[in-house]
Amino acid sequence: MFEPGSATGTLDTASTTVEARRISAMSEGMSGSEILRIAAEIRAMTEAGQRVCNLTVGDFSPAEFRIPKFLENEIADALRRGETNYPPSNGVAPLRESVRRFYEHALGLKYEASSVLVTSGSRPGIYGTFRTIVDPGDRVVFPVPSWNNNHYCYLTGAVPVPVATTRDTTFLPTRELLAPVIRGARLLSLNSPLNPTGTAFTPEALGEICDLVLEENARRRNGERPLYLMYDQVYWMLTFGETRHVDPVSLRPEIAPYTIYVDGVSKAFAATGVRVGWVVGPKDIIDSMNNFMGHVGTWAPRAEQIATARLLDAPDTVTAYRAEITAGLQRRLNALHDGIVAMRAAGLPVDATAPMGAIYLSARFALNGKRTPDGQVLRTNDDIRRYLLKAAGFAVVPFQAFGVKEDTGWVRLSVGAVSMADIERGLPLLRQAVESVS
Numbered sequence: 001m002f003e004p005g006s007a008t009g010t011l012d013t014a015s016t017t018v019e020a021r022r023i024s025a026m027s028e029g030m031s032g033s034e035i036l037r038i039a040a041e042i043r044a045m046t047e048a049g050q051r052v053c054n055l056t057v058g059d060f061s062p063a064e065f066r067i068p069k070f071l072e073n074e075i076a077d078a079l080r081r082g083e084t085n086y087p088p089s090n091g092v093a094p095l096r097e098s099v100r101r102f103y104e105h106a107l108g109l110k111y112e113a114s115s116v117l118v119t120s121g122s123r124p125g126i127y128g129t130f131r132t133i134v135d136p137g138d139r140v141v142f143p144v145p146s147w148n149n150n151h152y153c154y155l156t157g158a159v160p161v162p163v164a165t166t167r168d169t170t171f172l173p174t175r176e177l178l179a180p181v182i183r184g185a186r187l188l189s190l191n192s193p194l195n196p197t198g199t200a201f202t203p204e205a206l207g208e209i210c211d212l213v214l215e216e217n218a219r220r221r222n223g224e225r226p227l228y229l230m231y232d233q234v235y236w237m238l239t240f241g242e243t244r245h246v247d248p249v250s251l252r253p254e255i256a257p258y259t260i261y262v263d264g265v266s267k268a269f270a271a272t273g274v275r276v277g278w279v280v281g282p283k284d285i286i287d288s289m290n291n292f293m294g295h296v297g298t299w300a301p302r303a304e305q306i307a308t309a310r311l312l313d314a315p316d317t318v319t320a321y322r323a324e325i326t327a328g329l330q331r332r333l334n335a336l337h338d339g340i341v342a343m344r345a346a347g348l349p350v351d352a353t354a355p356m357g358a359i360y361l362s363a364r365f366a367l368n369g370k371r372t373p374d375g376q377v378l379r380t381n382d383d384i385r386r387y388l389l390k391a392a393g394f395a396v397v398p399f400q401a402f403g404v405k406e407d408t409g410w411v412r413l414s415v416g417a418v419s420m421a422d423i424e425r426g427l428p429l430l431r432q433a434v435e436s437v438s
Contacts, residue, residue, distance in 0.1 A: 053426030074307030091118025145402035193357030196412035
């Protein structure tokens with residue numbers, strides 16, 4: 001209003017002005033990646049000259065794990081031939097055919113090429129599945145800890161139904177855990193081998209979950225939409241020891257109309273930056289997903305698609321590379337596991353699960369409530385993470401980054417970007433740090 005006696009007679013709106021929101025409500029409410037936040041902290045430390053045993057990021061260092069030379073050469077050859085224009089939105093035909101053949105020969109899964117959708121890495125395939133299957137208000141069931149399901153629920157307006165798991169079930173859900181919440185759900189999201197725990201389903205456990213999905217769909221009548229199972233198996237080639245990968249359709253062929261596989265070369269071939277993934281599932285779902293993804297523009301680069309097709313059709317190369325990468329990962333995971341178990345045997349409050357697959361180890365540092373040498377009380381998992389980083393240069397990701405609420409000391413260790421020398425240097429420092437709390 002105008003102020004009496006004002007020299008300028010201007011309108012004073014200071015008490016009523018509300019600053020307009022500059023971004024969408026969705027963006028404003030979206031939280032960033034906790035893993036990437038921690039990774040940025042580690043980068044700052046290493047750039048400052050500090051030595052860190054970096055077990056945080058779910059990636060591969062090319063200094064430790066190169067992509068297959070065959071794939072590297074095929075990408076270069078495709079670029080030299082001028083394979084640089086837009087690919088088809090659903091993927092180049094040679095790659096979709098190669099994925100079809102690869103799944104049939106390696107997993108015994110029989111799909112037509114029209115049931116394969118190529119994506120720029122596996123992550124868009126997960127998002128595309130949520131977008132294609134889930135409406136706002138639909139219920140999505142997923143175990144915790146698990147990767148990013150809570151964020152995809154937020155992006156699609158779904159109602160998240162997290163199911164807490166424990167070490168007793170190797171941090172994987174069981175039929176008994178899922179049965180009370182599956183009624184009326186739209187999507188069940190599973191991942192095996194599991195990020196963040198490195199554990200994998202047994203045939204018995206996954207088969208019982210498949211039976212639950214089939215029973216729920218048989219119950220639905222009068223136009224009620226089906227329950228779908230999204231099975232993220234991007235780590236399936238990275239299994240160790242006696243662990244054998246299992247998948248829903250191989251165990252229960254009748255579940256095929258309700259199952260959507262997400263996969264790619266990112267993990268099995270240390271090719272996270274190559275950005276070639278795929279989704280395999282019922283043709284009507286794949287067609288609808290392609291319509292959506294085509295507008296988003298999530299296709300993989302053409303040269304990389306053609307090179308990947310050649311790689312998948314070279315079984316001897318795939319077998320040799322798989323043996324090489326799994327041996328390197330298992331050495332690192334076993335070293336961490338054995339080192340932590342030795343600490344536990346000495347009476348220290350630590351624990352670890354046995355490596356089963358992927359690039360991860362679940363470890364527990366039960367230091368909650370203990371006091372550091374400088375007097376700090378470690379109350380939360382993040383307090384523990386920061387202490388281990390400061391005291392031992394040992395960088396981990398708490399399970400809170402994967403949807404777990406309780407501060408139980410469980411963390412993820414990721415070995416794709418560390419050397420054996422990093423681990424051998426880090427374990428004595430870790431032990432010293434744990435011994436120093438009281």
